[in-house]
Amino acid sequence: MLRVPVQNPDGSPAMPTKASRARYWVQRGKATSHWNDAGLYYVRLVAEPSGRETQKISVGCDPGKNYTGIAVQSAKFTLYTAHLVLPFERVKERLGSAVIKRGKVIKNVRGRSLQRQVRRGRKIDRKVPFNQRSHRQKRFNNRCKKSKLAPSIRASREMEIRIITELSKVFPITTIVYELVKADVDLTSGRKAARSGKGFSPVMVGQNWCVEKLKSIAPVKTVYGWQKNKNGTSQIRQHLGLEKIKDKKAQVPESHAVDGIALAASEFVRYGVTPRKNCDTRGWKGYVNITYCVFRVITRPAYFRRALHFDNAEKGGVRKRKGGTITPFGLRYGDKVIAEKAGKTDIGWIGGFTNTKTKNISVYDHNWKRIGQFSPKKVQLLRRSNKLCVV
Structure with missing residues (x-):
């Protein structure tokens, strides 16, 4: 029942085909095999197909x-399902020692402010005029921000947009069904007023922003x-x-993923009124067939960029290596690599x-838990980083 995505020679998506037919095409040189960032195997035709007609395919998010x-x-097959671990959840897992209240990460504000003061005092020579000092000027005016979208919510929505964009390259998507929630706050009383439509909520702002971005795809x-x-x-899932x-x-x-299937299936089945002669x-009207399909768990690596001047320098002006890629x-x-140790891969x-006396490379799984440390000679590269971990 599995279906393999197909691309036309110019890269446009075509209708999926059977796995046996895709293997036949690759073996006979009629198509080439590829993998996309969403962990999906697809084939690209070498010659122009006999027709480019497509059927209705929807994506549920x-x-x-x-x-x-x-x-x-689609109406006859479930083509793909995925479970995304969003960046906000990864931040909470990585900062296990930090204080988390009501889902918000509270960092060490005092330590961060002290480090910032040390950096400012080290960079600025206050004896020279202000316009001649060697400190970095402001990059933008942070007092008048154009968007009210929180960075954590924006990162989560961007991850969803990226996966749907990758799917649109191999599936001829006709509709994207996106679920909304009414989780707002009444500004007059300060209480939660769910489903009231009053007030402001970063969650709803992020959803509206994501919907506008997805309209460029389908x-x-x-x-x-x-x-x-x-x-x-x-109701559709039931x-x-x-x-x-x-x-x-x-x-x-x-x-x-089952909610994603229900959302996508809403384009094929619907509860409504059927007119009759007497009454x-x-x-329920319509038909959709739910089948076995590919399932992927997608996360993001938990590494972070190089943090220069994270702490004060040690003796000799040497600083600790913090972050980096x-x-x-x-x-x-x-x-993505394959590593061998003690006969096990x-x-x-x-x-x-x-990079001390023992030179080792740490390899992590998709949940960013360390599998072990391996010798560089026994670590082989499979794929360069695309900032996604797909299993």
């Missing part, structure tokens, strides 16, 4: 604060999680017989190294 479910669905249709006309995500578990951290299709009847062994942080991503 169930966004969340920590996790997102995405699915690609027409976007918005759906709420629960609707009175029984066309919400929950009608299709899809089970959903309560454990949102579980990296299985039943946690979030109108209400029920380059290793002295020809590999970079986030590169592991596939993971580069996340650190030691």
